[in-house]
Amino acid sequence: KAGVTQTPRYLIKTRGQQVTLSCSPISGHRSVSWYQQTPGQGLQFLFEYFSETQRNKGNFPGRFSGRQFSNSRSEMNVSTLELGDSALYLCASSLESGSAYNEQFFGPGTRLTVL
Amino acid sequence: QKEVEQDPGPLSVPEGAIVSLNCTYSNSAFQYFMWYRQYSRKGPELLMYTYSSGNKEDGRFTAQVDKSSKYISLFIRDSQPSDSATYLCAMNRGYQKVTFGIGTKLQVIP
Numbered sequence: 001k002a003g004v005t006q007t008p009r010y011l012i013k014t015r016g017q018q019v020t021l022s023c024s025p026i027s028g029h030r031s032v033s034w035y036q037q038t039p040g041q042g043l044q045f046l047f048e049y050f051s052e053t054q055r056n057k058g059n060f061p062g063r064f065s066g067r068q069f070s071n072s073r074s075e076m077n078v079s080t081l082e083l084g085d086s087a088l089y090l091c092a093s094s095l096e097s098g099s100a101y102n103e104q105f106f107g108p109g110t111r112l113t114v115l
Numbered sequence: 116q117k118e119v120e121q122d123p124g125p126l127s128v129p130e131g132a133i134v135s136l137n138c139t140y141s142n143s144a145f146q147y148f149m150w151y152r153q154y155s156r157k158g159p160e161l162l163m164y165t166y167s168s169g170n171k172e173d174g175r176f177t178a179q180v181d182k183s184s185k186y187i188s189l190f191i192r193d194s195q196p197s198d199s200a201t202y203l204c205a206m207n208r209g210y211q212k213v214t215f216g217i218g219t220k221l222q223v224i225p
Contacts, residue, residue, distance in 0.1 A: 031211055033212075043203065043218075045213060055211065056211060058212065090158050092158075092211075098209065099208075101164060102211065104161070104213065105161075107158050
């Protein structure tokens, strides 16, 4: 079974631009979560999508947004990029979403550098 | 103050040593406690998860949770150079919003 795939793996943008990252979950998984990882803050939760609906949201500004398609693939968008947005963006998929434990499987991430 | 505190290290140990990794947390609502391993240029992979307090063993790895002290630990016995990675503690209340520690970088020296 193929794992979580993320594209592109590396991206370089300049301040003020916008960027779209893509995530394909494991086949059959319906929940996709996005995280930002930086050396200073570690892994921070951005948002989760389940059945095309945002279920949870972290403490990030509105410049960070996402969506999920009917095939469970997800995209996240960052508008008006800032230098501080340079980070590894990780996507994680799980079978379900709910109050019980649902293991998350992570992709390799997209390394975004903002110049 | 962060919800989850973890010493970033680095931690260097000789091959064969017992490694102890720890995290403290402040949110008593957390129910599920996880340990992830992350190799360089890779995404985190789940090592173990526990529900509520207690111990859980899986091969050379033992996870401990003490909810009364808000303290979790991961022990690695007979450490190997292949265990060299960053270890992340993580926890949540269910649902997919997981709170991570900053990660401890471990190096096992042959």
